Amino acid sequence: MSHPFFNTDDAGDRKFRKFTDRELAASLLGYILRYRRSSAVAAAGILAVTAMGVAGPILLGRSVNAIISGDYGLLLALMALYAGLYALNYVADNRRSFHMQLIAQSAMNDIRNDAFVKLQRLSASYYSRRETGRIMSYITNDVDALSDFVTFQLPAVLGGVVLIVLSVAIMAFLDLGLTLASLAVLPPLALLTLAFQGRIQQSFVETRKKIAVVTAKLQEGIAGVRVTQAMVEEERVSRSFDEANQENLQANLRANRLTSLFNALVQVVETGGIALVLWYGATLIFAGRADVGTLVTFMLYVNGFFTPIIQLTTFYNSYQSAITGLDRVLQLMGAEVEVKEPEDGQSQLQDGAPGIRLEGVTFGYDPARPVLTDLSLEIPAGKVVALVGPTGAGKSSVVNLILRYYDPQKGRVVFGGADVRSMKARAYRGAVGYIPQDPVLFSASIIENVRFGRPEATEEEVKDVCRSIGADDFVASLPQGYSTQLSESATNLSMGQKQLLCFARAMLARPRVVIMDEATSGVDPVSEVRLQRALVPLLDGKTAVIIAHRLSTVRLADKLVVLEGGRVVEEGSFRELVSKKDGAFSRMYSLQYELLEEGRAHEDGP
Numbered sequence: 001m002s003h004p005f006f007n008t009d010d011a012g013d014r015k016f017r018k019f020t021d022r023e024l025a026a027s028l029l030g031y032i033l034r035y036r037r038s039s040a041v042a043a044a045g046i047l048a049v050t051a052m053g054v055a056g057p058i059l060l061g062r063s064v065n066a067i068i069s070g071d072y073g074l075l076l077a078l079m080a081l082y083a084g085l086y087a088l089n090y091v092a093d094n095r096r097s098f099h100m101q102l103i104a105q106s107a108m109n110d111i112r113n114d115a116f117v118k119l120q121r122l123s124a125s126y127y128s129r130r131e132t133g134r135i136m137s138y139i140t141n142d143v144d145a146l147s148d149f150v151t152f153q154l155p156a157v158l159g160g161v162v163l164i165v166l167s168v169a170i171m172a173f174l175d176l177g178l179t180l181a182s183l184a185v186l187p188p189l190a191l192l193t194l195a196f197q198g199r200i201q202q203s204f205v206e207t208r209k210k211i212a213v214v215t216a217k218l219q220e221g222i223a224g225v226r227v228t229q230a231m232v233e234e235e236r237v238s239r240s241f242d243e244a245n246q247e248n249l250q251a252n253l254r255a256n257r258l259t260s261l262f263n264a265l266v267q268v269v270e271t272g273g274i275a276l277v278l279w280y281g282a283t284l285i286f287a288g289r290a291d292v293g294t295l296v297t298f299m300l301y302v303n304g305f306f307t308p309i310i311q312l313t314t315f316y317n318s319y320q321s322a323i324t325g326l327d328r329v330l331q332l333m334g335a336e337v338e339v340k341e342p343e344d345g346q347s348q349l350q351d352g353a354p355g356i357r358l359e360g361v362t363f364g365y366d367p368a369r370p371v372l373t374d375l376s377l378e379i380p381a382g383k384v385v386a387l388v389g390p391t392g393a394g395k396s397s398v399v400n401l402i403l404r405y406y407d408p409q410k411g412r413v414v415f416g417g418a419d420v421r422s423m424k425a426r427a428y429r430g431a432v433g434y435i436p437q438d439p440v441l442f443s444a445s446i447i448e449n450v451r452f453g454r455p456e457a458t459e460e461e462v463k464d465v466c467r468s469i470g471a472d473d474f475v476a477s478l479p480q481g482y483s484t485q486l487s488e489s490a491t492n493l494s495m496g497q498k499q500l501l502c503f504a505r506a507m508l509a510r511p512r513v514v515i516m517d518e519a520t521s522g523v524d525p526v527s528e529v530r531l532q533r534a535l536v537p538l539l540d541g542k543t544a545v546i547i548a549h550r551l552s553t554v555r556l557a558d559k560l561v562v563l564e565g566g567r568v569v570e571e572g573s574f575r576e577l578v579s580k581k582d583g584a585f586s587r588m589y590s591l592q593y594e595l596l597e598e599g600r601a602h603e604d605g606p
Contacts, residue, residue, distance in 0.1 A: 018331055024323045027330060031107040032150070038099040038106075045096025046155055050162040052089045053304065054170065056082065061297025068292060096155060104150035108143050115139050115332055123338040124405040128365065133216025138332050141211050142325030149322030157315040160308025167305045174298055175290065181280050182302050185273035189266065193316065196262045203255035204320040208328060210248035217244045255321075277302050339407055346423045349431055353512045353543040354416030355381035356402055361411035363397060371397045372566040374411070384544040386557035388585060393563040395547045396437075399517050402545065403429060433511030437518035437547075439498035441490040446475055447482040449501055453509035465508045468538065469531055471500040503531065507538055514544040532556060560585060 019027075032039060059082045066075040116139065127135075171179040221228070221237055228237050281298060284290040356379040364370040372394045379385045387395040400406050401413050404420045413420045415428045433453075441449050450462045462482065466472040474497055478484040490498050506514065535556060548554050560577050562570035562584045569584050570577055577585035 019327050021323065024326050024330070028107075028146075028150075028323075028326060031110055032103055034110065035103050035106055038103050042096050042099040042103060042155065043158075045092045045099065046159045047162060048092035049089055049096060050159045050166065052085045052092070053163060054166045055085055057297045057300035057304065058170070059085070060300060061293040063293075064296045065291060065293030100155045101151050104147050107150060108147045111143055111146070111326075111329060112139050115143075115329055118333045118335070121337055122335055124400065125338055125365070126335055131216040131220070133219035134212045135332070136219060137212035137215035138325075138328050141215060142208060142328050145208075145325045146322045146329075149318050153315050153318040153322075157308075157312055160312060160315075163308050164305060167301045171298060171301050171305070174294060174301075175284070178277060178281055178284070178298055181277050182273060182305060184276065185269050188269050192262065192265055192269070196258065197316075200255070200258050200262065200316070201320050201324075203251070203258055204324045206251045207248070207255050207321065208324045210244075210251040212328075213244045214241075214248045217241045274302060339404055341425055342422055345427070346418050347427050349416045349427055349512070353382045353541060354428075354431065355379060355414075356416075356513070356543060356545075357414040358398065358401065359412050359414060361401065361408045361413065363401060363406065363408040363410075365406070367409050370409075370566060372401075372408070375567060376411075377561060377568060379543060379545060380559075381543055382541050383558040384539055384542075384546060384556055386546040386548065386554035386560045387563060388548065388554060388560060388588065389563035389569075390588075394566040395563055396517055397566075398563075399434075399515055399545065399547065402515065403432065403434065431512045433506030433509050433514045435499075435502050435506045435514070435516045439490075439495070439502040441486055441493075441498055441501060443486060445480075445483050445485050446478075446501065449486065450482075450504045450508055452505055457508055462504070462508060465504045466500075469500060469503050469507065469535075471497070471504050474500075500531070512542060514539060514542050516544070516546045516548070518547055528553065562588075 059078050063075055063078045063082075066072070066078060119135070168179065168183070171182065217240065221241055224237075228234055278299070281290065281295050285292065285295060358375055358377040361372055361375045361377075362370050363372045363375075371392075375394070375398075377398065387398060389395055397406075401408060402415070402420075404413070404425065407421065415423065416431075420428055442452070447459060447462050450466065451457050459482065463472060466475060475482055475484070484492075486492060490501075493501075532553065532555075539556070544557075546554060546557055554560055555574055557574065559571060560574055561568055562577070564584060570580070577583055578589055580586050
């Protein structure tokens with residue numbers, strides 16, 4: 001979403017807000033005014049309710065005078081009119097409430113959608129610097145606080161402002177002196193607001209930050225519960241969550257202490273103001289300059305006059321909490337997309353499997369600590385290239401650059417003859433079937449997951465692909481077969497089964513390039529052999545990059561590239577590299593073979 005204020009990176013841990021109150025209010029108003037009809041109905045309801053509220057004291061004051069004068073006919077007429085106004089007030093307030101809730105829920109829905117769309121566009125580096133729980137808190141806790149504000153506090157304060165203006169006008173008409181006495185409370189109220197404004201704002205920034213930490217700890221605790229239980233660390237993890245929860249509690253208590261003190265001082269000013277008005281009004285009655293009905297009318301206005309003033313002060317506190325949440329959401333929406341897509345970039349690849357080259361690439365997730373250094377690498381069109389090497393050698397970083405999750409600090413990545421930075425993401429990513437080491441499946445049916453990259457595929461096409469890689473047997477054994485719904489993170493499947501479904505998903509999309517990042521690590525040796533056999537025809541004519549620690553997997557490759565320390569130290573066919581007795585790959589292969597033999601001997605026993 002394009003927005004004039006979305007020009008900064010997220011700064012969720014800032015002590016103060018990034019955007020000004022004016023910018024935040026303008027952004028919120030922009031979302032609200034997307035629903036102009038409901039906004040107009042709600043505004044009309046607020047005006048109607050306020051106008052009827054202003055008419056009430058006049059009718060009651062006249063009723064008191066009618067009682068004193070004994071004019072019962074006038075009294076009955078005034079009471080009937082008052083009852084009619086009350087009924088109309090109920091209808092108007094009901095419509096106002098409905099449309100305010102409609103506006104609030106619709107606007108919050110838009111904000112969440114805009115934020116989620118932005119999350120889908122943000123670069124991988126954004127997620128590497130932030131916990132998932134914190135990001136979730138921005139779109140849940142912060143938006144919920146904003147929703148409550150728009151639904152309840154905003155209409156109350158708008159009505160209060162109108163009520164104050166109308167009340168002051170009528171009060172000035174009734175008695176200018178009493179009006180001035182009533183307005184004498186405004187200077188001390190203004191001073192109180194100025195004195196507390198900065199501290200209250202800071203306290204609510206702190207509460208939003210602390211609840212984000214709690215959400216992050218909660219997400220981590222749920223995601224890692226099996227590891228926690230396996231290592232018997234429940235007490236330590238619970239203690240860590242409790243510490244974050246206590247910090248959140250203390251932050252909220254500090255904010256509540258400030259707001260409670262502020263509200264108490266406002267009530268002291270209110271009591272003094274009412275006492276001043278009552279004393280002055282009594283002197284007017286004793287002097288014969290005012291009647292009882294006028295005084296009753298005036299006192300009702302004074303009481304109603306202070307109610308919206310109190311609402312304004314509580315509104316400020318609610319506003320600070322809500323607007324702080326909006327500030328964090330806008331920072332997320334304004335986070336820089338570090339890997340930018342060119343507006344007029346190449347949108348199509350040439351026919352056939354594309355070749356891929358890395359030319360003089362230097363790259364580090366932290367630019368000061370390169371993972372790849374002046375790396376040049378050729379992946380010929382239609383060939384299978386395996387990347388091998390120790391952990392940390394830079395294999396997955398090569399894949400990240402090919403997929404353009406990151407851009408190199410130096411050099412370039414060429415995909416199908418063009419620099420990936422000059423291409424539309426759909427052009428090159430749409431040609432790639434990516435099978436990650438950690439399988440990612442969604443909370444949907446198995447057939448929907450396999451169809452994810454090609455929704456129009458028929459059920460028979462899905463089954464054919466699953467049969468070709470050996471996934472059909474376990475799917476068919478499930479109670480609902482391909483209609484089986486997967487739970488969150490597909491916990492109702494084994495790791496190997498999840499990886500097979502990821503293979504099927506990639507193959508069904510008919511990619512021209514296949515990237516496998518340790519994609520067979522979760523399958524058993526028998527399934528791996530079966531999968532390797534199935535991959536031979538599936539990879540025929542495609543450009544493929546395989547990362548594998550099991551060196552038996554790389555036998556499929558036309559060429560092996562050995563990486564160490566972010567550099568290419570060897571490349572050639574499997575047979576060529578194994579035959580180099582002092583070569584890096586030969587040493588890796590021999591060591592892995594020896595470890596495998598030791599493991600078998602240990603299993604066989606003495």
